[in-house]
Amino acid sequence: PQPVLAVVGRPNVGKSTLVNRILGRREAVVQDTPGVTRDRVAYDALWSGRKFTVVDTGGWEPDASGLQASVAKQAELAMQTADTVLVVVDASVGATATDEAVAKVLRRSKRPVLLVANKVDDDRLLGDVASLWSLGLGEPHPVSGLHGRGSGDLLDAILEAL
Numbered sequence: 001p002q003p004v005l006a007v008v009g010r011p012n013v014g015k016s017t018l019v020n021r022i023l024g025r026r027e028a029v030v031q032d033t034p035g036v037t038r039d040r041v042a043y044d045a046l047w048s049g050r051k052f053t054v055v056d057t058g059g060w061e062p063d064a065s066g067l068q069a070s071v072a073k074q075a076e077l078a079m080q081t082a083d084t085v086l087v088v089v090d091a092s093v094g095a096t097a098t099d100e101a102v103a104k105v106l107r108r109s110k111r112p113v114l115l116v117a118n119k120v121d122d123d124r125l126l127g128d129v130a131s132l133w134s135l136g137l138g139e140p141h142p143v144s145g146l147h148g149r150g151s152g153d154l155l156d157a158i159l160e161a162l
């Protein structure tokens with residue numbers, strides 16, 4: 001079986017956009033309205049001759065326990081089932097309480113976790129990226145899922161971690 005990469009994070013940070021960038025094709029559903037991707041969807045990816053599975057998460061309806069608990073639950077599930085977890089944060093917003101809740105779950109992970117600072121479309125946001133070290137998940141990788149900036153370096157880091 002091929003290694004599994006799970007992509008987690010709160011709604012609207014750009015998980016599905018990044019999944020499409022990783023796949024090199026538009027397959028994951030991107031929506032301007034938060035919470036549209038079906039619960040968990042797996043795709044076959046290929047980079048530098050290596051095959052792996054990418055699991056896009058999100059789109060679940062926040063249940064009675066609220067958004068933060070729902071996102072944390074997805075992170076927990078990803079941590080238990082994936083070989084590597086990609087945590088996506090919106091660098092244009094910075095770390096929110098929900099991001100902190102996800103990070104708290106994943107800091108216990110025995111498997112590699114990669115922190116992605118998404119929506120870094122140009123240099124202006126680079127200065128803010130360093131503040132994401134505070135999540136305790138190591139180095140934030142600046143990318144723009146939309147424009148592709150930084151995605152090659154991220155994919156190299158993913159292959160190294162998988």
Ligand code: GDP
Nearest residue numbers: 011012013014015016017030031119144145146
């Ligand atoms: P998800 O809910 O985390 O899966 O987020 P989506 O991938 O559906 O994206 C949510 C919104 O953010 C959409 O309007 C995307 O076009 C936008 N978005 C995603 N990635 C980027 C990015 O790198 N830069 C900018 N500016 N917008 C992005």
Ligand code: MG
Nearest residue numbers: 015016037058
């Ligand atoms: Mg999505």
